[in-house]
Amino acid sequence: MTQEEMWRAVSENDESYDGIFFYAVNSTGIYCRPSCKSKTPKRENVRFFNTADEARNAGFRPCKRCRSDLLDYHPMKEIAEKAKQLLDECFKERSVLRQGFTQLGVSQRRMAEIFKDEYGMTLHEYMKSRRLEEAMRLLTETDEDIVDIAYSVGFGGLSSFYSFFKSETGMPPSAYRKEHRK
Ligand SMILES: [Zn+2]
Known part of the structure; x- marks a missing residue:
């Protein structure tokens, strides 16, 4: 992911990137999830981190508003694997599947991208083959x-x-x- 893409996600409060990366603001000492509704910081004050741990280790505190401390780190590969496992187990039951995907904590659009990157096919294609x-x-x-x-x-x-x-x-x-x- 490029810095431009991350910055775009931050300025648009794009929740589909929550859990994928975090941003911290030098002027406040706080780190947030991309979707945080706080005022968009100045670009030059922003640093990006892959995980909440990295942000904390760099001395930033979690944001009280978006509760960036409550979000687990889900590397994309892990998310894709969990999605695949979910499809393997629940491909017969749409409602269970939908619920499972919600629990993975990324938006459906983002999930579709991650899955395709990892397995070279869409979630839908994979489900069809199962x-x-x-x-x-x-x-x-x-x-x-x-x-x-x-x-x-x-x-x-x-x-x-x-x-x-x-x-x-x-x-x-x-x-x-x-x-x-x-
Ligand atoms: Zn925040």
């Missing part, structure tokens, strides 16, 4: 009804599952099952 894998497994290894499989991999009904499956594999689920059933 659902497809699971659907293929259930079709070939079980006798579950196709409609039940549709629900269990996270689709709201048969027709959305059907068109998803066909566009990904080139054949409808029933044909896939016939061809690959073990």
